[in-house]
Amino acid sequence: MIKQYLDLIIVSFVVLSIVLYDTTIDIFLNVLHFFFELLHWGYEWFELGIEHTVEHLFHTSRHGSQIVTFYILLLIASLALYALWRVLPRLYKRFLQFMHQSWLRRKTELEAYWLSLTLANKVKVLSTAMGVMYLSSFWVM
DSSP states (O other): OTTTTHHHHHHHHHHHHHHTHHHHHHHHHHHHHHHHHHHHHHHHHHHHHHHHHHHHHHTOOHHHHHHHHHHHHHHHHHHHHHHHHHHHHHHHHHHHHHHHHHHHHHHHHHHHHHHHSOHHHHHHHHHHHHHHHHHHHHHHO
């Protein structure tokens, strides 16, 4: 049942997020902050693990293990950026193809749907859209 009305559910969430834009922005920023906190905790855990491993394996001082840890993390970040640099153009081309195909498919579906409607149903769809826009204008102002 959800799959049948997925488009309607998505449109209703988009309209709701436009109407309640301040709440949407607040929720989005809170979720983004939470994910950055989790990312930071993971990075600190990883860095501390490398530092303790280097300190115990090579019997170095705390300062020496921190320097070695810095260069290990710098190497890992450089390799990750190089891999991203190699993969990003292919992913961008695939993304553009996917977006173009999705746009054409959706446009064709909507055109076929609009042509299949009777005049009375077309008037109902337009009046419903206009009513929703009118009612949502009260929350925007």
